[in-house]
Amino acid sequence: MVAVEAPRTQFQSTISTREQILVRNPVTDDILGHIEAMTAEQVQAVVARAKAAQPAWAARQVKERCRLLLKWADLLWKHQAAAIQRIREATGKNAFGAWEEVAVLDTITHYYANHAPQWLAPQTRRSVLPIKHTARVYCKPWGVAGFITPWNYPLLNAIQDMIPALIAGNTVVLKPSEVTPYVASFAVDLMHEAGIPRDVVQLVYGAASTGAALVDSVDYIAFTGSTATGRRIASRAAERLIGCSLELGGKDPLIVLADADLDLAASGTLVGALENAGQVCISTERIYVEAPIYDAFVAKIIDYAKQVVVSPAEGMEIHMGSLTNDRELERTEAHIADAVAKGAKVVYGGKRRPDLGPRFFEPTILTNVDHSMKVMTEETFGPLVPLMKVRDAEEAIRLANDNEYGLSAAIFTADLRRGEQLATRIDSGDVNINTTQWTFGTPSLPMGGVKNSGMGRRNGPEGLLRFVRPQSVLVDNQLMSKPQLSLYSPFNIRVAMLLRRVRRWLPMLRI
Numbered sequence: 001m002v003a004v005e006a007p008r009t010q011f012q013s014t015i016s017t018r019e020q021i022l023v024r025n026p027v028t029d030d031i032l033g034h035i036e037a038m039t040a041e042q043v044q045a046v047v048a049r050a051k052a053a054q055p056a057w058a059a060r061q062v063k064e065r066c067r068l069l070l071k072w073a074d075l076l077w078k079h080q081a082a083a084i085q086r087i088r089e090a091t092g093k094n095a096f097g098a099w100e101e102v103a104v105l106d107t108i109t110h111y112y113a114n115h116a117p118q119w120l121a122p123q124t125r126r127s128v129l130p131i132k133h134t135a136r137v138y139c140k141p142w143g144v145a146g147f148i149t150p151w152n153y154p155l156l157n158a159i160q161d162m163i164p165a166l167i168a169g170n171t172v173v174l175k176p177s178e179v180t181p182y183v184a185s186f187a188v189d190l191m192h193e194a195g196i197p198r199d200v201v202q203l204v205y206g207a208a209s210t211g212a213a214l215v216d217s218v219d220y221i222a223f224t225g226s227t228a229t230g231r232r233i234a235s236r237a238a239e240r241l242i243g244c245s246l247e248l249g250g251k252d253p254l255i256v257l258a259d260a261d262l263d264l265a266a267s268g269t270l271v272g273a274l275e276n277a278g279q280v281c282i283s284t285e286r287i288y289v290e291a292p293i294y295d296a297f298v299a300k301i302i303d304y305a306k307q308v309v310v311s312p313a314e315g316m317e318i319h320m321g322s323l324t325n326d327r328e329l330e331r332t333e334a335h336i337a338d339a340v341a342k343g344a345k346v347v348y349g350g351k352r353r354p355d356l357g358p359r360f361f362e363p364t365i366l367t368n369v370d371h372s373m374k375v376m377t378e379e380t381f382g383p384l385v386p387l388m389k390v391r392d393a394e395e396a397i398r399l400a401n402d403n404e405y406g407l408s409a410a411i412f413t414a415d416l417r418r419g420e421q422l423a424t425r426i427d428s429g430d431v432n433i434n435t436t437q438w439t440f441g442t443p444s445l446p447m448g449g450v451k452n453s454g455m456g457r458r459n460g461p462e463g464l465l466r467f468v469r470p471q472s473v474l475v476d477n478q479l480m481s482k483p484q485l486s487l488y489s490p491f492n493i494r495v496a497m498l499l500r501r502v503r504r505w506l507p508m509l510r511i
């Protein structure tokens with residue numbers, strides 16, 4: 001079957017008229033292959049197999065499921081060179097960026113394997129009638145959990161939420177991005193090789209309609225992607241009354257206070273803004289610098305930007321690779337043009353690098369920016385570093401919060417206590433002090449957004465417990481039980497009054 005390619009306006013992979021999706025290397029434009037979009041019926045058949053396999057998977061010990069996932073993590077670690085190659089050819093990112101995906105996924109797997117057995121164990125809770133009643137909560141998996149994931153971290157974002165879902169006893173169906181399907185299939189093949197049954201982890205391929213069919217069939221949906229699609233998925237999930245978690249867009253602020261170490265702040269800002277060429281939901285996208293150090297900071301960050309190595313070459317020392325899609329490239333240029341038309345200055349970069357590949361773009365530093373410009377208000381997903389001068393920390397916090405998104409944030413300061421206090425005043429899911437994005441690399445910390453950045457949390461106990469429904473079980477131990485048609489008796493009333501006094505006057509007993 002010959003795929004007929006649609007005009008390449010947005011992605012380097014496009015849907016043909018015969019529902020075939022071509023997958024390309026964004027650096028060479030070579031075709032990596034094509035996938036056929038699965039129909040709703042095909043998706044339903046996959047989910048039915050996942051449903052059938054779920055009780056046996058849930059019946060295994062939590063520790064056994066953890067053991068299999070650790071075995072998979074070892075296989076992935078062993079085959080990391082192949083994983084890195086697949087990520088690079090699918091996205092055009094630098095080798096270290098691809099390695100980070102493997103490393104963070106490995107850390108997350110170890111974290112959950114070490115903690116999940118304890119968090120999923122039945123919990124005994126206080127009962128109203130101690131001794132007589134035993135109250136316990138059991139963690140039951142939802143059943144089949146669905147995952148819809150994006151192209152920017154085709155390994156990490158595709159798999160990271162599946163780990164806790166599987167450990168919790170769900171079977172999973174993943175629809176990876178149509179732009180980067182082969183990275184996910186590589187990781188899932190290794191899961192099967194590790195001994196996880198085929199029907200426990202399955203893939204479906206396709207774009208929006210395949211994703212929608214998945215939302216319509218599963219018992220829980222975890223989505224990572226754009227805010228517009230997240231909204232559609234949430235309303236579809238609401239119709240079906242299934243749970244969902246949404247990790248969506250961001251426009252992350254970074255504040256540089258006057259007491260900050262300028263070298264650390266300037267280099268750290270570039271790390272946050274240029275990671276994956278800025279194509280990260282938690283990318284540093286707008287920078288507020290206190291007036292007294294503004295000029296010195298601008299000079300410093302230009303110095304560091306000159307040292308950034310942009311290249312398609314192999315080698316862990318390359319700082320930045322290509323953008324993945326035409327859409328991001330065009331939006332990056334549009335945001336620069338909009339800012340310049342409104343008075344911004346490009347003080348470094350600002351151009352494509354066709355000599356390196358069709359989708360390479362220079363790290364670009366802008367000054368004289370303000371909130372009338374798209375570059376300070378809308379998500380760019382490109383290697384832009386817009387710097388805005390602010391009067392003081394108060395103005396920085398106000399501007400940081402003046403946005404529809406609230407995913408991550410950063411503050412650079414020498415006063416760690418003050419930094420932490422200011423952090424809690426930022427409307428975001430997390431804040432890094434004197435670094436960027438490390439909250440995401442720390443699996444014990446819940447990660448997710450407020451406002452239009454989403455709902456629900458990945459990582460931490462929160463990221464595991466979203467994949468279970470608590471089931472409460474109360475046992476009457478039949479102490480002094482006798483047949484009765486009402487709970488009323490003078491004795492019961494006396495017991496209730498006594499318990500009330502105990503609760504009020506002896507709160508330390510916590511009954």
Ligand code: ADP
Binds near residue numbers: 176212224
């Ligand atoms: P981006 O293209 O910027 O990654 P999207 O939110 O469009 O952001 O895509 C993220 C994932 O959501 C991809 O796997 C995509 O195929 C899927 N998707 C897009 N539209 C829908 C939809 N209406 N329903 C379900 N999944 C969708």
